[in-house]
Amino acid sequence: MEFKEASLRERKIYYHEEWKENDVPQFIIDRITEREFAFDHDGNGYNDRYKAFDTIGSFSDFLIKNFPYAVCTSVSFYSNPKNREDWKGAELVFDIDAKDLAVKSCECKNGQVCEKCLAEAKEIVFNIKDTLIGDFGIKKLSLIYSGRGYHLRVNDSEVLSIERRSEILEYVTGSKRPKEIFLSHGYPAVYRKMFALTFAKMKEKDIPFNKNIVNKLLSEKNNIISKIMEGHADFLDFKGVGDKTLNDFLTHIEKINGTLVDGKVTVDVKRILRLPSTLHSKVSMKCVEIKNINNFDPLKDAIPKFVLERKA
Ligand SMILES: [Zn+2]
Structure with a gap:
């Protein structure tokens, strides 16, 4: 499997023919008006920030018109997301990136990923998920394949207002x-x-x-x-x-x-995170919400159609 960058044409095909509103997770849609959206239009970074949308429909129109390189939303909720005013809490998130794992049993060089280290990232996610459910009583937990690793996103109302998150991070990683x-x-x-x-x-x-x-x-x-x-x-x-x-x-x-999870992402409530359903253009994979982690295989379930058509 080759993790090649998506071309402008491929991005357009993806957002016009494959992307669906239904693939945006419910936990995003539920409070869509309170989130900041950020866009990278050309692969040079998230330069188009502080956007807000009133409905999933208007967001959908924006995607079809712009087919951006990358899309993020804030993990925080604001009364006025365009100005990031009046903070109303943030999801608790854990970012496990296969490319950054300090110890892996594959031969990947720094910055690379393969089937093996993606599976090892998934195993770490499994363990952290069990700890969050078993020891913290978390109920609203979403698993996301980020394109090169995994995000765990917690939306239980009790955790949204926690501002100090480093102790939770130490606990779940055993650091x-x-x-x-x-x-x-x-x-x-x-x-x-x-x-x-x-x-x-x-x-x-x-x-x-x-x-x-x-x-x-x-x-x-x-x-x-x-x-x-x-x-x-x-x-x-x-x-x-x-x-x-x-x-x-x-x-x-x-x-x-202590490095299994990108601690900056957990601790910083001002963070933006890749939006499930959108394209990770750098590696031509979809960021997807995982319904069943046991059966999930990124090399089957997160490959956009245009990648399969490349070979034909
Ligand atoms: Zn690897």
Whole structure:
């Protein structure tokens, strides 16, 4: 699969023949008048900002007329979105970009994505989603394929007004050491789950220790993972691995986990985010709301028709 940029003609075909109002998520349509819209018309950035629409119909007319390179909306709601006045809350969002994952089991270079790391991004999304539902009681959660990764968007009314979001981010990514690692529930369980998820993908180059320790950690990987998941405090009890190495190793993985989600996106409530149903022109993929994450395959479900016709 080639992730090639869409031409102007292809964008026009997409918005004229394939894009449908129905593919815009309900959580966008419900409060469409309170969101800021932003457009990138030529691939040079979101220079056309602070737009607002009264109806989905007028937005639709705009798309058909302009077939923009990229479309975003604010995650925030405003009484007057054109001036971003009178903030009325913001969705809680998590942005997991496959191209930015620090540890992946594929051979992608920085900035590239492939089937494998897209699947690994999806696995991270799965885990964060479970934590949001299980530990935070989140109910209105939408999963979005962003074009090169995933967005989790939470619209529960209780979270919209939260202004400090960094602690939630630490919790769901397992990027802060709990006081007690082996408690069976709550944050320690999330911490161990996220530790295992990251460690499972680590290769020699991902572990900054001497060769002996690296070999030991990698050869015992499955054993270490099942021990920590089962709550055994001696999960790293090997010859040559002392408290310092244990501490350094946990710190190293916490740092990586702190980068699984683009923290700026979660913390900044003034953020704009790609609108599901629109085209990610840089890679010629659709940004789509995912109805069933288990069956979702970006290489089937997010490929615009014009890409298939390129080969013909
Ligand atoms: Zn990859």
